[in-house]
Amino acid sequence: MLDTSPRDTAVDLARNLAGDDAFRAALADLIAFPTDASDPDAPRHAYLAHVAQGFAAMGFEMQGFTSDGHPFLLVSRIEDTTRPTVLGYAHGDTVPGMAGRWADGRDPWVLGVAQDSGLWYGRGIADNKGQMLVNMTAMQAVIAARGSLGFNAHILIEMGEEIGSPGLRKVCEKLKSRLKADLLIASDGPRIDAATPTLFLGARGGASFRLQLRRRMGGRHSGNFGGALKNPALELAHALASITDARGALQVAGWVPESIPEAARRALTGLTPAGGEVDPEWGAPDLTPAERIHAWNSAEILAFSAGDIAQPVNAIPDMAEAVVQLRYVPGIADADLGAALRAHLDAHGHGDVTIAAQGPRFRASATPVDHPAVGFAVASLARTHGSAPVVLPSLGGSLPNDIFTEVLGIPTIWVPHSYPGCSQHAPDEHLPAAIFPEATGLMAGLYWDLGAASKAVLGVG
Incomplete structure (x- = not known):
């Protein structure tokens, strides 16, 4: 009989x-x-009271x-102040339930199980x-197997991420000494696909602008x-149309x-993003789709309105408006994004178009791909899974990652437990039960390894 290592015991x-x-049952309760x-x-x-229990x-x-x-809610377990301290993060808020729009009459607030597809x-x-429950359960397993985590842990849980994380920056500024940590290990967003363990090291920033042009009051024949x-x-x-080619x-x-940092370019080599649902020839030239999503900037028109599309009449509309969103990587002067758009429109003869900021903004931030803590996490997940995880320099979407890198000054590593097709902001949000x-198990292995690692190995402290 083969001997089972304590690490294997924790993972199993x-x-x-x-x-x-x-x-x-715990997932259903949440x-x-x-x-x-x-x-x-x-x-x-x-x-939060339920989670605290x-x-x-x-x-x-x-x-x-x-x-x-x-x-x-901040939960903390301090075992030994000489050991590394890991900050976790999660959010308990969601987008609206969209009741009545789910398939098969499902209630968005009731855990639904589809036996035929294996989806929950x-x-x-x-x-x-x-994703929070996965990490919580992994910690439970490590504590049971080892008798301790082996490191110190803080986990910060908020209830407003879906509306821009109001108050989160102030919390981290006020509790900076209380939240002192060596790195962030958290889970949100999707893997590259359901079967492939993935790390991402930050998030693209997100800024939206409402463009409006009014010529008169009322339409004209x-x-x-x-x-x-x-x-x-x-x-x-x-x-x-002038915003892109x-x-x-x-x-x-x-x-x-x-430019794209060379380490980031190497990490993205050969990667097919978004489950392969991309138009290879769309976007910045001479870049792969993976580079365009995870290491470059993109602008999208989220909405465009003029007249009444449901019942058009024979009239020239009096006004038109649109919402444009920029997703951007670190290195962009994000305080000047609106001014840059203003200058561009003026230069192209569109000085009459007004511009206003639209909705919350997330700043771009990311930990370098070659940071020692990243290599440590990659090796840990590879040991558990049997092959190396995909490493993304940035999530294509946006998260409040900048608060952790800028306010707390720590490297950030995200290990997502979802996948691109999970419908997280739509009806029928789901995950495969097998995930x-x-x-x-992956997180238990990572937490176990953190409990045996020195700050020097992690490149922190």
Whole structure:
């Protein structure tokens, strides 16, 4: 009989825990809280109180507080101040449930199980309740197998990520000494695909702008005035078309990165992003689709409106408006993004178009691909899985990663447990049931290895 190492014991225990009925019941309990971030009456405090009970059973200490009107929970387990300290992060809020739009009459706040497909459904199962439970269960397994984590842990849980994380920056600024850590290990966002363990090291920034052009009050008959009166819809369409070229490559000075770091380019070599659902010839020339998503900038028109598309009339519209979003990597002067767009539109003869910021903004931030902690995490996941994980320099989307890198000054490593097709912001949010024990085992191995690692090996402290 082969001897089983203590690490293998912890990994096996984690997989078993995530595959049993208690895990399924715990996940159902989390989903049952309708924590829609846009609902002022959502049970945010009740959700955090429920989560706190689970961490208390694992020997964590609790601290709850409020910032900008939003509740937060900080759980901590300090075992030895000479050991590395790891900060975790999760969010318990979700997008709206979208009840009535789910297939087969599913309730978004009830864990649904499809036996034929092996998929589990529920609002928040992927974003982010299920991912938090994976990490929580992995820690439980390590503590049971070792008798301790072997490192110190803080985990910060917020309830407003889906509306821009209000108050999170203030929390980290106020509690900077309390949150002192050597690195962040957290889970959110998707893997490159459901079967491939993935790391990403930061997130592209996100900034949206509302463009508007009004020419008059009320429409004008398209026959009586057509060809002799400015049409704001046509004018704005030309303005929008100037933001990229015909293949989608950015044309706004100040919105285009200078280059891709060589280490990032190597990490993305041969990678097929977004489950392969890409148009290879779209976007910046001479870049692969993976480089365009994870190491470059992109602009998208999220909405464009003029007249009444449902019931058009024979009239030249009086105004047109659109929302444009920029996703951008570190190295861009993000304080000047609006000014850069203004200068671009003016230079192309669209000075009458007004520009206003739209919605929350996330700043771009990322840990270098060649940071020692990244190599450590890659080796740990490879040991557990049997092959190396994919490393993405940045998540294609946006997260409050900049708060951890800038305010707390720590490297960040994200290990996602979702996948691109999970429908996390749509009806039928789901995950494959098989991903839970597999991901929990990966995290148990990573936590076990952190408990045996020195700060020098991690390149911190």
